[in-house]
Amino acid sequence: xxxxxxxxxxxxxxxxxxxxxxxxxxxxxxxxxxxxxxxxxxxxxxxxxxxxxxxxxxxxxxxxxxxxxxxxxxxxxxxxxxxxxxxxxxxxxxxxxxxxxxxxxxxxxxxxxxxxxxxxxxxxxxxxxxxxxxxxxxxxxxxxxxxxxxxxxxxxxxxxxxxxxxxxxxxxxxxxxxxxxxxxxxxxxxxxxxxxxxxxxxxxxxxxxxxxxxxxxxxxxxxxxxxxxxxxxxxxxxxxxxxxxxxxxxxxxxxxx
Amino acid sequence: xxxxxxxxxxxxxxxxxxxxxxxxxxxxxxxxxxxxxxxxxxxxxxxxxxxxxxxxxxxxxxxxxxxxxxxxxxxxxxxxxxxxxxxxxxxxxxxxxxxxxxxxxxxxxxxxxxxxxxxxxxxxxxxxxxxxxxxxxxxxxxxxxxxxxxxxxxxxxxxxxxxxxxxxxxxxxxxxxxxxxxxxxxxxxxxxxxxxxxxxxxxxxxxxxxxxxxxxxxxxxxxxxxxxxxxxxxxxxxxxxxxxxxxxxxxxxxxxxxxxxxxxxxxxxxxxxxxxxxxxxxxxxxxxxxxx
Numbered sequence: 316x317x318x319x320x321x322x323x324x325x326x327x328x329x330x331x332x333x334x335x336x337x338x339x340x341x342x343x344x345x346x347x348x349x350x351x352x353x354x355x356x357x358x359x360x361x362x363x364x365x366x367x368x369x370x371x372x373x374x375x376x377x378x379x380x381x382x383x384x385x386x387x388x389x390x391x392x393x394x395x396x397x398x399x400x401x402x403x404x405x406x407x408x409x410x411x412x413x414x415x416x417x418x419x420x421x422x423x424x425x426x427x428x429x430x431x432x433x434x435x436x437x438x439x440x441x442x443x444x445x446x447x448x449x450x451x452x453x454x455x456x457x458x459x460x461x462x463x464x465x466x467x468x469x470x471x472x473x474x475x476x477x478x479x480x481x482x483x484x485x486x487x488x489x490x491x492x493x494x495x496x497x498x499x500x501x502x503x504x505x506x507x508x509x510x511x512x513x514x515x516x517x518x519x520x521x522x523x524x525x526x527x528x529x530x531x532x533x534x535x536x537x538x539x540x541x542x543x544x545x546x547x548x549x550x551x552x553x554x555x556x557x558x559x560x561x562x563x564x565x566x567x568x569x570x571x572x
Numbered sequence: 573x574x575x576x577x578x579x580x581x582x583x584x585x586x587x588x589x590x591x592x593x594x595x596x597x598x599x600x601x602x603x604x605x606x607x608x609x610x611x612x613x614x615x616x617x618x619x620x621x622x623x624x625x626x627x628x629x630x631x632x633x634x635x636x637x638x639x640x641x642x643x644x645x646x647x648x649x650x651x652x653x654x655x656x657x658x659x660x661x662x663x664x665x666x667x668x669x670x671x672x673x674x675x676x677x678x679x680x681x682x683x684x685x686x687x688x689x690x691x692x693x694x695x696x697x698x699x700x701x702x703x704x705x706x707x708x709x710x711x712x713x714x715x716x717x718x719x720x721x722x723x724x725x726x727x728x729x730x731x732x733x734x735x736x737x738x739x740x741x742x743x744x745x746x747x748x749x750x751x752x753x754x755x756x757x758x759x760x761x762x763x764x765x766x767x768x769x770x771x772x773x774x775x776x777x778x779x780x781x782x783x784x785x786x787x788x789x790x791x792x793x794x795x796x797x798x799x800x801x802x803x804x805x806x807x808x809x810x811x812x813x814x815x816x817x818x819x820x821x822x823x824x825x826x827x828x829x830x831x832x833x834x835x836x837x838x839x840x841x842x843x844x845x846x847x848x849x850x851x852x853x854x855x856x857x858x859x860x861x862x863x864x
Contacts, residue, residue, distance in 0.1 A: 325595075329862055391861075395593050395704040398858030403594040410591070410704075418702025423630045432626070435619035436705070487589070 316407060317487045319393065319519050320369040323402035326392055326543075327359040362388040363543045365402070370519050370536075377534035377551060378523040379558060385543040386523035390414055390490050393521060408487030408519065416473045416494050422466040426457055426476055429465060433480045447483050454479040454505070471499055478506055485513045493524040507533070527555055527567050602854040609857065613708035620709055624716035642724040650676060650728060653793070661798050666736055668795070673732040674825050675792040678818060681722045682754070683783045688714045689762030690769040690776040697864035707853075707860060708759070711766060715758040729825075743824055750820035750838075757817070757842050760849035767856050770863040790814045813841045 363385050370376055378386045391397045393404065394412040419436065420429045430451050434444035452461060455475045457468075465473060474494060481489065489510070510520060510533065524530050530537060530551060537554040539547040547554045552571075555564055594601065613620070632638040650673050658668040692714040693700065693707070700710070733740070769775045789808050799805045809815050816838040823830045 329859075391701065395591060396701060396861050398593055398861075399595045401595045403592065405590075405592040407590045409589050412703060415698065415702050417698065419699055421626065421630075423633070424626055428626065432619065432622060435622055436616065438615055438618075 317372050317519055318370065318408070319406045319410075319488055319521070321393065321402065321404055322367050322369075324363055324366045324389075324392055324399045324404060325361070325401040326363040326388060326397055327400045328362040328388070330358040330360055361543050363392060363399075366392075366543075366545060367402075368538065368545070368548065370521070372518065374536060375520040375534040376522070377530035377537040378521065378540060379525070379527075379530060379537060379554070380540035380546075384540040386540055387414065387492055388543075389540065390492060390521065390523055393490055406488060409484075410488040410490065411481045411486035412490040413477060413481045413494075414490070414492045416470065416477045417465075418477070420465055420473070420477065423464055425464055426455075426461040426468070427452075429476065430461075430480060437484065450483040451476070451479040454483065454509070471502065475502055478509075482509050482513065485516060485518065487516075488519045488521075489513060490521045491523070493522075493526070527559060527563065528570060531555065531567060531571060596858055599854065602857070605857055606850070606854045609706045609708050609853075613706035613712065616706065616709055620712050620716060623709070623713045624720060627713070627717045628720050639721070639724050642721055643727050646677060646680070646725045647728045647731070650732070657793055661794055663795065663798055670732055670736050670738050671795060671826060672793065673729055674822055675818070677722070677725045677729060678822055679787065679790070679792050680725070681718060682814070682818065683787070684721070685715060685718045685758045686761060686765065686783055687776070687780060688718060689758070689765040690779055692762050692766040693770045693860055694766075694773075694864050700861055700864050707857060708763075711759055711762045714762055715755060718758075719755070738827075741827060743827060746824035746830065747821045750824065753838070753842055754817070754821060757845055760842075760846045763853050764845070764849040767852055767860060767863075770860055771856075786812070786814050790818060792818075816841055 366389060368376075378389060380386055388397065390412060391414065392399055393406075394410065394414070395404065396412075419433065421432070424432070427448075430448050431444070434447045437447070439447055455461075455472075457472060457476065460468060460472060465476070468476070513520070520533070522530065522533055534551055537547075537549065537551040538545055539554050539558050547557060552568075555567060559567065596602070628639050632641065635641065637644075650669075653676075654665070654669045654672055657672065658665040661668070689711070692710050696710050699705065700707075732738075765775070765779060769779075790812055791809070796805070796809060816834060819834060820830065820838045822828075823834075
């Protein structure tokens with residue numbers, strides 16, 4: 316049974332200024348800290364505070380909030396990249412996170428070589444990696460660009476490749492950051508079709524975005540983050556009602572109807 | 573166009589896809605996470621291999637003879653130094669050239685493992701922050717990359733041995749267990765330095781300086797025999813860990829003896845490195861993603 320559960324997750328981000336990161340500062344700091352009260356008084360940003368929610372098959376969660384509200388940090392925590400400072404993350408299901416378009420890709424390698432690397436990362440057998448490669452090539456539609464280094468791609472092409480690789484074997488849990496918007500309209504339609512197919516297979520999607528229309532369209536639950544805390548959690552339109560300025564909300568309603 | 577919404581292969585979920593990550597709570601959990609890191613990393617051996625290989629390939633992409641530039645530049649360096657230093661140190665050129673060749677190449681391997689180890693995490697920050705991957709992947713990638721470079725340089729050793737009429741013996745095979753120990757040590761020291769350098773960005777420079785000094789106080793360009801009786805030399809040899817680590821592989825190749833005390837010292841040094849590395853990995857593993 317696929318599920319994703321966050322219980323009381325908090326993350327403190329250590330703050331290192333260019334100088335305080337240096338060894339000299341730390342050594343000198345240790346000496347002088349004998350005179351201070353608390354040795355562990357390190358500056359931190361409270362990136363996430365006591366985040367709890369539970370997702371089950373078919374849930375499509377949207378994350379919304381201003382810049383720096385903790386959306387990306389939460390996605391990283393849910394991916395298991397950041398070990399929480401407090402709380403527990405538990406899940407069952409194959410998870411893929413699309414946090415940054417270039418992630419896991421070597422920009423110097425060609426598209427095809429990157430696809431091969433990814434199939435090694437997924438630990439696929441030879442037959443499966445061929446099917447994987449064929450599927451990604453078919454989806455991304457990069458044609459002759461497949462054989463040139465990824466650094467020569469447009470940002471839209473990178474997104475297409477990253478999305479194609481992430482969803483070729485449909486993950487049971489897909490985490491996405493907002494850069495998906497970098498694709499053109501034709502790609503967006505394709506991507507949406509693919510994610511819908513995924514969700515029909517009773518899977519979980521978590522999507523962070525600034526775009527109300529995308530979130531309203533793609534998700535069936537919305538969490539509003541502010542300052543690393545959950546402000547509101549509920550049906551997308553309900554949350555939007557309090558999140559969006561009145562004018563924007565009415566516009567969204569009109570667009571939806 | 574094929575149907576996009578329903579991709580052709582669907583992998584069944586299973587219990588092994590279960591994953592749990594709690595906040596740090598003691599050594600039992602920490603070591604469990606280290607064990608998981610190693611076992612999951614071992615499954616990704618094909619990924620590690622092709623990442624290491626692509627590092628080499630990319631460095632020489634578009635070059636006519638590719639990584640064999642490594643071989644050539646090593647050969648040029650050794651060719652130039654051999655005659656000068658053999659004369660300078662007044663030693664027999666037929667024993668000195670093989671000694672210098674083997675020493676320089678093996679030292680180059682050790683020093684670049686240590687120097688690359690410093691950046692094994694910080695160089696791949698995008699990968700670490702972008703996806704959940706065992707940290708050991710980045711470490712082993714760095715060690716394997718340097719091992720591939722070493723394999724290109726071994727050609728120089730073979731050519732020098734042929735030219736200098738050094739006969740191969742079965743005793744040379746005694747270098748193999750020593751080399752396997754190097755691989756383990758290389759992974760251990762890279763983990764430790766990788767963490768340290770991710771946190772403190774001054775450490776790589778400090779390490780590079782230490783390695784440079786170590787090059788001169790370790791018998792690489794000079795032989796112990798040449799400096800016999802020179803005061804201070806004995807202490808340099810006695811308290812220099814690199815002497816023992818280098819020796820367990822170099823001595824068999826050069827047909828020089830390896831006694832049990834020497835091997836024991838190398839093993840003790842390795843054990844210390846491995847233990848320190850293991851404990852710091854367990855303690856700080858969860859912080860690496862924040863530091864890189």
